[in-house]
Amino acid sequence: MLELLLQHPMLAALAALVGLAAVFGALLGFAAVRFRTEGNPIVDQINEILPQTQCGQCGFPGCKPYAEAIAAGEAINKCPPGGEAGIQALADLLDLEVIPLDAEHGEESPRPAVAFIREDECIGCTKCIQACPVDAILGAAKQMHTVIASECTGCDLCVEPCPVDCIDMLREEETLQSWHWRLPDPVSRRVEIIATDADGDDGASEERAA
Amino acid sequence: MNRIHRFHGGVHPPENKRQSVRTPIASAGIPPQLIVPLSQHIGAPAAPVVSPGDKVLKGQLIAEPQGLVSVPIHAPSSGEVVAVEDRLVPHISGHSAPCIVIDTDGRDAWIEHHGTPEFRALDDATLLECIRNAGIAGMGGAGFPSSVKLRVREGKTIDTLIINGTECEPYITADDVLMRERADAIVAGARILSHLTHPAETLIGIEDNKPESIEAMRAAIDGDDIRVVVFPTKYPSGGEKQLIEILTGKQVPSGGLPADVGVICQNVGTAAAVYDAVVRGRPLISRITTVTGEGVREPQNFEVLIGTPMSYLLAKAGYQEAASNRLIMGGPMMGFTVPDPAVPIIKTTNCLLAPTEAELPTPPPAQACIRCGMCATACPASLLPQQLFWFAQGKEYEKLEEHNLFDCIECGACSYVCPSHIPLVQYYRASKAEILQQRRDHAKAEHARQRFEARQERIEREEREKEAKRAARKQAAEAKVKGDSSDGEDPIQAAIERARAKKAAQQTQGAASQEDELASLEKAVVSARKRLDTANEKLAQAEKEGSDRVAALATGVEKTRAKLDNAEAALRAHAQRAGETTGQASGDTDAAQLAIEKARAARAADAQLSPGEKAKATLTSLEQRLEKSREKLAQRKAADDEAKIIEALESTVERLGEKVEQARKQLEVTEKA
Numbered sequence: 001m002l003e004l005l006l007q008h009p010m011l012a013a014l015a016a017l018v019g020l021a022a023v024f025g026a027l028l029g030f031a032a033v034r035f036r037t038e039g040n041p042i043v044d045q046i047n048e049i050l051p052q053t054q055c056g057q058c059g060f061p062g063c064k065p066y067a068e069a070i071a072a073g074e075a076i077n078k079c080p081p082g083g084e085a086g087i088q089a090l091a092d093l094l095d096l097e098v099i100p101l102d103a104e105h106g107e108e109s110p111r112p113a114v115a116f117i118r119e120d121e122c123i124g125c126t127k128c129i130q131a132c133p134v135d136a137i138l139g140a141a142k143q144m145h146t147v148i149a150s151e152c153t154g155c156d157l158c159v160e161p162c163p164v165d166c167i168d169m170l171r172e173e174e175t176l177q178s179w180h181w182r183l184p185d186p187v188s189r190r191v192e193i194i195a196t197d198a199d200g201d202d203g204a205s206e207e208r209a210a
Numbered sequence: 211m212n213r214i215h216r217f218h219g220g221v222h223p224p225e226n227k228r229q230s231v232r233t234p235i236a237s238a239g240i241p242p243q244l245i246v247p248l249s250q251h252i253g254a255p256a257a258p259v260v261s262p263g264d265k266v267l268k269g270q271l272i273a274e275p276q277g278l279v280s281v282p283i284h285a286p287s288s289g290e291v292v293a294v295e296d297r298l299v300p301h302i303s304g305h306s307a308p309c310i311v312i313d314t315d316g317r318d319a320w321i322e323h324h325g326t327p328e329f330r331a332l333d334d335a336t337l338l339e340c341i342r343n344a345g346i347a348g349m350g351g352a353g354f355p356s357s358v359k360l361r362v363r364e365g366k367t368i369d370t371l372i373i374n375g376t377e378c379e380p381y382i383t384a385d386d387v388l389m390r391e392r393a394d395a396i397v398a399g400a401r402i403l404s405h406l407t408h409p410a411e412t413l414i415g416i417e418d419n420k421p422e423s424i425e426a427m428r429a430a431i432d433g434d435d436i437r438v439v440v441f442p443t444k445y446p447s448g449g450e451k452q453l454i455e456i457l458t459g460k461q462v463p464s465g466g467l468p469a470d471v472g473v474i475c476q477n478v479g480t481a482a483a484v485y486d487a488v489v490r491g492r493p494l495i496s497r498i499t500t501v502t503g504e505g506v507r508e509p510q511n512f513e514v515l516i517g518t519p520m521s522y523l524l525a526k527a528g529y530q531e532a533a534s535n536r537l538i539m540g541g542p543m544m545g546f547t548v549p550d551p552a553v554p555i556i557k558t559t560n561c562l563l564a565p566t567e568a569e570l571p572t573p574p575p576a577q578a579c580i581r582c583g584m585c586a587t588a589c590p591a592s593l594l595p596q597q598l599f600w601f602a603q604g605k606e607y608e609k610l611e612e613h614n615l616f617d618c619i620e621c622g623a624c625s626y627v628c629p630s631h632i633p634l635v636q637y638y639r640a641s642k643a644e645i646l647q648q649r650r651d652h653a654k655a656e657h658a659r660q661r662f663e664a665r666q667e668r669i670e671r672e673e674r675e676k677e678a679k680r681a682a683r684k685q686a687a688e689a690k691v692k693g694d695s696s697d698g699e700d701p702i703q704a705a706i707e708r709a710r711a712k713k714a715a716q717q718t719q720g721a722a723s724q725e726d727e728l729a730s731l732e733k734a735v736v737s738a739r740k741r742l743d744t745a746n747e748k749l750a751q752a753e754k755e756g757s758d759r760v761a762a763l764a765t766g767v768e769k770t771r772a773k774l775d776n777a778e779a780a781l782r783a784h785a786q787r788a789g790e791t792t793g794q795a796s797g798d799t800d801a802a803q804l805a806i807e808k809a810r811a812a813r814a815a816d817a818q819l820s821p822g823e824k825a826k827a828t829l830t831s832l833e834q835r836l837e838k839s840r841e842k843l844a845q846r847k848a849a850d851d852e853a854k855i856i857e858a859l860e861s862t863v864e865r866l867g868e869k870v871e872q873a874r875k876q877l878e879v880t881e882k883a
Contacts, residue, residue, distance in 0.1 A: 052655035054662045062662060085605075134661040153658045176249065179303035180643030183602065184576070184636045 042094075043071045049089045051081040054133035055155030057106045062133060075099070080106035081154075113154035113169040115147045121166035128158035128167060215459040217452045219590040220444040221623045223380050223543065225419060230383045230502040230509040235391055237513050238499075238526055240287050244312045244517035246272065247299045250556040251347035252354045253279030258310055264291045267321035269493050272310050281345045281355045284493040285321075286515035289314040300520075300539050300556060304549035312517070325491035329402050337406050337488065344487030345494045345557075349479030350374060350385075350448070351540060353558040356480055362407055362469070369472035370458055371409035373400045373436075373481050375416040375423060376448030379541030382561040384498040385478050387511045389416070389423035392482055393430035399481030400436055402488050407474050412436045414478070415457050417443040445543065446621040450475045452590050464617050479560075499555055501527040505534025505564030514555050520562060521551040534564040535572070542570055543622040577630040585624035585634060591617045595624040595634050602637040607645050615641060731781040738774035745770045775849065825880045829873040836866040 005012040047067035058078035060066040070076055076090040077099045084101065091098040101108060117128070117137075124142040136152045139145030147158075147167075159167045172178070249255035256273035266272060266285040273283040289312045296306040326332060332340070342357035362368055373396065377385040389396060396414075404412045414431075416424050418440050427438050441447065441456050451462045453475060460471040468475055476484075479497065486492040495516055502509035507528030514523055520537070521529075531551075538545040539559055555562075563570075585595035593614060601609040615638060624634045745767040752760045843859040 047659070050655075051651070052658040052662065054658065062666075063659070064663075133665065134658050135665050136661075151658075151661065153654075174303075174305070176299070176301060176303060176305045176307045179301075179305055180647060181302075181636060181639040183640040184633045 040068075040071055043067050045093055046070050046090065049082070049086060049093065050079060051086060051153075053081040053153040053155045055081060055153070055157060056133075057081070057156075059105065070094070075102065077102045078105045080108050083108035109171070111171045111174070113156075113171050114149050114152045115154065115156075115158055116149075116168045116170045117145055117147055118166040118168065119144050119146060121164050123164055125163055127161040127163065131157045131161045133157060213459070214439070214441045215456050217447075217455045217590055218592045219588045219623060220446065220452075221588050221626050222443070223445055223626060225443070226381045226502070227383050227386065227419065230381070230500050230511060231387060231390075231422075233508075233510045235387050235498060235511045235513050236526070238515065238518060238523050240314050240316060240318055240515065241518045241522040242314060243292075243519070244286050244289070244314060244515060245297050245519060245554040246283055246286065246310045246312065246517035247297070247554065247556055248273050248283065248308045248310065249299075250283070250353060250516070250558065251281050252352060253277070253281075253358075255308065256280060256283050258294050258308070260291045260294070260310065262291050262293055265289075266291055266312060267319050269321045269323055269495060271493075272312075275342070279355055279358055281347050281357075282343060282493075283310070283345055283516075284495050285312060286495040286517050287312070287314045288317050288319040298550050298553050300548050300553040300559065302546040309517075309554070323491040323493075325487075325489045327489050329488045330405060332488075334406055337402065340488050341484055343493070344483070346480060346483045346487060347494075347557050348477060349483060349497060349557065349560070350477035351544070351558050351560055353556075356476065356484070359476070360403065360406055360474065362474075366469055367472060368407045368409040368469070368474050369411070370454075370474075371400070371404050371407055371412040372453060372457055372473060372475040373403075373412070373414040373478055374448060374450070374453055374475055375414055375420070375427070375478045376453055377420070378417060378443070378445045378448035379543050379561075380445075381502050381563055382500050382541050383502070384500045384511055384560045386420050386423050387500075388482060388498050389420070389478055390426045393423075393426040395482040395485045396427070396478050397430045397436060398489060399483070399485035402484050403474075403476055403481060404435065409474070413457050414438045415447075415453050416440055417447060419443040446590055446619070446623065449590060449619050449621060451619065464614055494557060497555070497557060497559070499523065499559050500561040501529075501564075502561065503534065503538075503564040504566040504569045505530055505537075516557055517554045519552050519554055520548065523555060524551060524562065524564065529564055533566050535567040535570075536565070538563040538565070543626065544620065573631045576632045579630055579632060582629060584627045584629065588623040588627040590621060590623060591619055593618060595638075598641075599632065599634055599637055602641040605641075605644070607641065607648065610641050611645065615645070618642075727784055728781070731777060731784055734777040735774065735781055738770060738777045742767065742770040742774050771849070825873060825877040829870065829877050832866060832870045832873050836863065836870050839863045839866050 050063040254276040293311040297309040346356040347353040749763040
């Protein structure tokens, strides 16, 4: 056998290659079974990008179903709460063209909204509680309901079912805490002082020069 | 003598410090109204503990801290709280924030307070509590709660305590005059901080453009526990990380704190405030503020109560509103334009700058970046400002983080050197804010996702439970229906059963009655026969004896025989009836079954016999029947019965005779065969 191989180097090379192919094939086969990935990881990645408002404006019952639909080839421009930034992130992830937001599904709002129940008018029908996708409404039958503002995603879904129209979507007002710097407007910039050239400091930097 | 290290970058803007140090610190006095914002520091705003109408004394607590990273606020002077409401605050956004408004009474009456001159007797926790309760937040400009910064974490040791007297930003001289005039307080404060943090060395870092301060500080230190270190003037040497590098050569790691390299850095103003708090028992209610710029006639430093409206302070310095193009809180490098002169002085207001247009001209509009690289040369944090600028424009936040955007100290050196006048720092600030916002949004989205999934799970579980219940109910209902149907079928079944039972009972009853009747008839026949026998015997005896009673006895015998005949007839009639009923009942399963069985048995018996035997048996039985019938006929004839009966019996005998003949022939045939 050995002599045969020594006499036919071509045969030896072939045998070596076939042997290697067999070994690596077996390894890959084993790895495919042993390290199988459960579920579709791309769905989770897409779901990470989606804003989780669970508003259903995309036409799917929640963000996860839309993530699954995107993974299956659905358009990425159906999420108004995610906005342009969301589309950009999805396009980057999936290596797709950035397309403008589909106006059919709504418009991107500049500031997040929070549902507010006018409590005097609430009749305690629990319909909004059933509609809320994140359990952010508190109340019981024939008891006044209220929205837990910190849990509200501003999805709008509670407004429609209310039989007495006592739910308002309030845009969050900018406060001293929520204010932050904006990028300078390159067209009509109001330039002011040397360093910042705009309006100055928010006093939030600890590493300030003495 | 410590070796002086150098840090990367830095710039040398015109200092403009001389104009405000010509006079000693002046007291700004007590303004008619103090506006004290609840949030003058980094962290959670304090919560007010007074309400409008309350009389307050100087130094009285008016708002208490909320959480760890927060500080309390004290009344800067005595008077009456007139409002707790939103007022315009010195903030770049121009937003209003909650403030406590105090109308001062001019008495400036202190609340009872006492310090602890022997601070060395206090333990660390008590000292920290004392510093926190005095409301001390970093006086250099950032306003980070000092007690939090001074808390040495478990397992960490502090090598160097640095008292920052650098004051590198142009125009500002508040720390300079403080060091000149209150060096003793600063040194005492530094000793308290040293006692608290147990460093190997305590350094006071001062730039070489403040010779008077250096002199005063050195004079105030009567010992070798604290050393003054002088280093060349360069902006931003006063930045915490830069000063640490200058004095120790250590670099604070990216994203780390000075404590990570064993250093704690405190401003000279903070040291003086700590002295006031610990030794004199006075909370932080006033500070030194520089009022300068060509917009004021008498640039100078004031000791001013926190909450004093800037307009009041500016008036003291001879502010010419028309001459100044804007009002800046802080210096020209890192300061910001205040929205309104009515906003109050706060704990971090180290300078009010009122420059003229000629002094600090409005920069021309930004031009395109020419990639000169001067910003990278100037950056004290060794970043690539130009690269960050591109990423910020493109909103590539991941790239910005990769390029260590968060190490930017926002000193403004890059913007200062930029020949295209690009407001670089604003790009970085906006990007930082956006990234932080995205992190918050992402955290919120994650939270919402968890809640959504929990809800979905709950709904599914409830659905499952409902389904299970429904199934259980259905099963129960089915079981019940089955039970009902058995009940419902039962009546039918029962009725059938009852009917059967009734029939059976009737049959048995009928049979019983028939049997009874049969038995009684047989009995009657037997007794009649007995009586007839005895009567015959008596008659025979009487005839033998020749008695005269023979005739009577003969009639008796006749009578008895007639009775016997009657009984026998009744028995026959009954047998006939019984045969009829049996025939009627032959429609019944049981009767049919019985008949079938009988037939089968007969067949089986027949089958067991050979044809000859069979024929023989048949012949025998037929002969027997013929014999019986002949006997009966003879009896009837003898008894002179009705002709009809005799005729019937005769025909029976004839038929039987024929049958016997046939059977005999059959037997012969079979025997022959």
